């Protein structure tokens with residue numbers, strides 16, 4: 001690990017940390033996989049690299065070409081790193097109400113930002129990117145919501161890492177955004193042990209937990225449909241923004257883990273799985289670190305203020 005050929009070799013192989021002190025059930029252990037350890041600080045570095053490498057192999061991406069991607073957050077930054085290292089252009093379509101850290105990071109890595117209407121959220125960014133891709137076929141449109149390389153990165157990477165580090169896993173609980181993490185890890189773990197339970201965490205329709213989406217809002221990612229999401233998932237849990245923030249704080253206060261707000265949502269779900277089980281080992285995943293959410297005041301301000309701010313600004 002000490003000497004690497006490229007920063008891209010740092011992607012993946014993230015640590016799994018025991019946070020059983022946060023388990024509401026003494027007979028159930030709780031572990032969390034820290035994806036903030038990836039080079040740009042999120043799980044999306046995995047899919048960014050996988051999507052670009054697959055497009056290079058199948059010829060959809062040629063030297064010097066520009067990639068177009070809708071992203072309200074981490075995927076854009078992961079792609080910006082991969083594009084910078086490999087020499088591709090990048091245009092990221094994102095809602096105009098994203099936090100300032102997010103735009104700054106994209107611009108530092110050399111990505112061009114195209115803004116979509118804030119009120120339309122991440123669905124608006126997807127629609128605008130689809131239109132731009134149709135109007136400008138020169139762009140390489142990799143499309144995290146639709147490509148098998150998104151769940152594929154988790155099927156080949158994240159899932160096997162969890163199985164290697166914790167073969168006694170009984171439950172896998174994760175937030176649902178594109179659904180790539182749940183589809184890829186879920187399918188891999190169930191192939192190893194069909195008894196493993198796979199639970200998704202979603203915000204209620206109309207409420208915002210950064211990075212997550214409610215399938216009840218009308219858009220079902222093709223990745224979810226193509227990978228048999230309805231059959232794969234054993235349960236869907238609704239976690240509200242307030243509870244996500246409370247668990248994000250508990251992760252820091254009680255386990256010293258500084259993670260993003262969707263990690264708090266995943267932990268809230270993992271704790272419910274632990275409470276529900278007689279015994280077992282619940283594994284969850286922290287998609288990113290806390291750095292890009294500092295301006296939410298999540299760790300410092302009164303909870304009501306943070307919840308209100310998080311409903312207006314897309315932090316990730």
Ligand SMILES: Cc1ncc(COP(=O)(O)O)c(C=O)c1O
Nearest residue numbers: 176177178179180181211262287
């Ligand atoms: C912060 C954050 N959490 C969770 C997710 C959900 O992961 P996935 O897209 O694999 O469902 C994402 C990405 O969409 C994210 O950016």
